[in-house]
Amino acid sequence: MDIKSQISMVFHLDKCIGCHTCSIACKNIWTDRKGAEYMWWNNVETKPGTGYPTKWEDQDIYHGGWKKDGGTLKLRGAGKGKGLANIFHNPKLPMIDDYYEPFTFKYLELIEAPAMDDQPTARPISLITGKPMDIKMGPNWDDDLSGTPDFARNDVNLKKLTAKEQEAMFQLEQMAFFYLPRICNHCLNPACVASCPSGAIYKRGEDGIVLINQDVCKGWRMCVTACPYKKAYYNWNTGKSEKCILCYPRLESGLAPACMHSCVGRIRYLGVLLYDADKIFDTVASSAKDSDIIARQKEMILDPFDPDVIAEAKKNGILDSTIKAAQESPVYKFVKEWDLALPLHPEFGTLPMLFYVPPMLPVMASITDVDNTELAKKMDSKSKFWDDKWLYDTTTKEIFGSIEDARFPLEYMANLFTAGDVTIIRDVIKKLMSIRIYRRWKTVGDISEAKAMEALKEVNFTVEEVEASYYLTSLAKFGDRFVIPPAHREQAIEMLDNTGDAKGSMGFGTKITPARGA
Amino acid sequence: MNILDNFFFVALPYMAIPIFLIGTIIRYRNRKFSVSSLSSQFLESGSLFWGSVTFHIGVILLFFGHLIAFLFPETLLGFNAQPMRLLIIEISAFSAGLLMLFGLVRLLFRRMTNERVQIVTTKMDIFIELLIIVQVILGLCIAYFNTWGSSWFASSITPYLNSLFLLNPDISSVSAMPWLLKWHIIGAYLILIMFPFSRLIHVLVMPLHYLGRPYQRVLWNWDRSEVRNPNAVWEKQRPNNN
């Protein structure tokens, strides 16, 4: 057993309102620089949709992540052989246009335009060439546009759905979509680290944060290809790759990362998990089915209250304060205790350590065919009358009845979170639903206690667990949501040798102005 | 003429080698961040493939060709004793030169015409590119007009280069060479001088060590074995990740 600690995260998707505050907080701190304008270390996509960069989930296009090859694991689009063979030209590198061409507007023209008959306009100009351009794409171009054919119908996760299921969704999706905020997952088996020919990317032993040493990075761009989540970005100005640093300078001083701190929906949780690093390879390489990875990844995560685990952790140099943080970790509760959170696309094989509580809405409701001619007669002739016969039905005759004929086919959710395994996602959604049924009995009272208890029994939830998960979901305070292990700067002032900042620098990794490699 | 020969073939190399060595070391130590070749593939990929790959393959072949002639002249001469083998070497070297020239011209054209690539192009990039193009053209001309270079390199240039390294310069063989060849040698010294000041420096950070390392890398800032020891001084362990 090789116990390590990992700062990991849970995003509760039912709470995300798609406001992009997280993206802006991150952009203002880290990527508001030349060459980094197009990077969104934190981005929020509308699902179903094609995401950012366009269709990033389709590894037939981007060749990211791991694949099993006999008993071993191979990087799909990089690795020792492929990486060095393609060192002069990486055929699988996503291009700037797969993300979007960054732009701004010539605001000065608004002020300096001479008096004339027409309103002056601020023309868009490219942040690369500085020349006027037509904006064709943005980082959240599909925002709230799930209903449009361009985006939703091209969602990679729909590939495996039958034509009928797809059609059903396309009628309904015009009302139904959800948001998927994404940052680097700080994976346990990171493809970016493995793909770096220079060895510039590393995982910090203390907290598992994956970082790129800017001085060692030589700009071979293999990590951009290898990361299946497309969360390693190439800075075309400095010629180095960059990625989410989980705001480690903030974490080291006890602050939550900027995206999490600013999250309006309070969907984000951060805490320590203890895991057994010896099992990393086996978990991915010897899982029979892709969906088995989920359960096995959860098995790697260890109980921080178990005396054996604590003893072993201490032997491995994990501090008491970190163990304590692991015991209070909200992430441990969501992921291990309650089984409510799932990794995104576990089939990519990187063992992501950012977990999502899948959205229940709009699963809760289904569409019912009703006869509303009687209703029409009663209505004022002037009033707007909807002549279709569909009704948004939220009744729950059988407790979990509406899950199966939900507006989002479970298969779609399964393709996102459980490598296509519907049973796993159904169990999670049932649990989420049982929390609602229980609370509905408590607050609204139109569900009987017997029914609420029956719901809990069916998903193996105790009343204490339901109350605790309800508290953490809805009422949790800042300190409950973010349990940050102390970095003990009283002992070692900085964990990095130099975090000194220079004008124009990226605030991490180098003291001198990062003049590009001429 | 003798003064010029002495300057170009004795003084210039003795300037070039220290500039190359010291410049490279200083840049690597003090401005490590800049030690790379700024890739523009992210902005333009299609025509880069035909330029970059052909150029690099050509340059690697030619580099090792020259190196072998310098390090193992006897072996090479022995190998070349059969006319057929000599012919094969000559033709492949010439093709490598053509490949390199083709790649370079494409790269230069791309740099000059693509709007986005222009943005990340410096004057030094253009200068180096032109310098190497001239050098390749000189090399091709030599191969065409003064054939069997692989043999006469080994018998006349290698002794000259050896004499330089032995600090006992003997330029008798080079001063008798045709001007095409003299310029090719001067070009080589110029490239050596420009090496630490341009993107050429990326040659030295070829990631061959990648082959020998395990895929995953975990770095510790704390000394794991000492961190729980109350008597240990944390500062003792310098952070090793930056």
Ligand code: SF4
């Ligand atoms: S999400 Fe991508 S960049 Fe982040 S650790 Fe995983 S493989 Fe690396």
Ligand code: SF4
């Ligand atoms: S700030 Fe929070 S609620 Fe808003 S989009 Fe980001 S994750 Fe969602």
